């Protein structure tokens with residue numbers, strides 16, 4: 287196959303599962319990682335005293351230490367006291383606009399996309415999907431370039447186009463960026479919607495986002511005629527539809543229409559039996575994206591979050607006390623916070639019990655208070671706070687998003703998988719916040735130089 291055709295395949299087929307990415311060229315020599323606790327990402331009990339072998343960027347054998355045969359001449363890495371889990375996968379961010387001292391389309395460069403992917407990787411996220419806000423052709427080009435070896439040592443870049451009525455779609459912050467870059471496909475009719483989806487399918491794109499939201503009467507909202515057409519056309523082409531909807535009525539409508547991924551959790555109304563019945567029937571994937579509405583952890587002086595942010599940004603957020611919609615503030619909690627919390631907790635549990643298939647998504651990229659990588663750890667800890675067992679939270683951050691995105695080589699620790707994993711100094715099955723105790727991150731068998739990245743971000 288000619289080189290060009292190969293990279294096309296690498297960039298576009300199911301957005302992954304392909305061995306020719308830059309990160310696929312792991313070290314050829316075998317390395318044995320020995321004697322740690324292995325969380326495989328499949329929801330099963332952890333393997334205590336486990337070992338695995340990595341060669342050419344792939345896991346070639348894994349199991350209890352005594353069952354794993356080590357190749358002669360393998361290098362050894364001692365994992366005693368450590369816990370290993372698969373690299374996480376984030377199915378919902380908005381990449382490219384955040385500049386940390388500024389925000390907007392002027393920051394949207396391939397270098398900045400790479401920077402955001404490095405931030406995700408720093409925190410153990412090995413594949414990251416930008417949703418509805420990344421311009422299509424530059425994003426395809428970035429995927430080709432990453433597959434060809436540019437932009438190494440970063441989270442694997444995935445993206446999907448977004449569709450909305452003219453003047454609708456992304457929130458007020460994001461809209462400024464997407465409008466400038468013409469990143470959202472604007473469609474007013476079913477025919478336009480079908481044509482747009484066919485255009486995406488022709489580029490081998492497998493996912494599309496729609497917004498169904500009038501932003502409290504301030505935006506045009508996508509009509510049922512249009513979103514039904516999107517769903518029908520997308521499914522005809524084997525594509526999945528991710529739907530932003532924040533009210534109970536809109537969530538009912540889009541899930542009933544057959545969307546595949548529900549984005550957001552209703553936070554201002556209690557879910558009712560009618561919706562739960564729809565969920566039980568349809569079982570959509572679902573990204574909570576709760577953390578963007580939470581008080582930022584930057585307020586709590588948490589070095590885990592602060593370490594990748596410029597000191598000036600941290601200081602500015604901490605000094606801000608007035609409430610700012612879609613922007614971080616460390617002022618008093620909103621008077622609505624307790625009610626929101628109670629509603630979210632109840633709705634989260636009902637979504638899980640009704641069979642919604644939880645996957646990790648953060649909405650990071652809108653503001654620095656909830657940003658690439660650290661946000662992932664906040665989001666999964668929120669699930670556990672709402673009662674999800676930590677092992678289920680890890681599955682929802684690893685295996686299930688890999689399944690949703692068709693990333694056949696990621697999501698679990700198993701023979702044949704890409705060696706994309708996180709080594710932790712503490713066990714997240716005991717306390718989910720131990721996902722923050724990162725010793726090291728490996729991408730396709732290569733240890734990420736986290737210290738060099740920190741030095742870059744603190745410059």
Ligand SMILES: [Zn+2]
Pocket residue numbers: 378379380417649
């Ligand atoms: Zn979003």
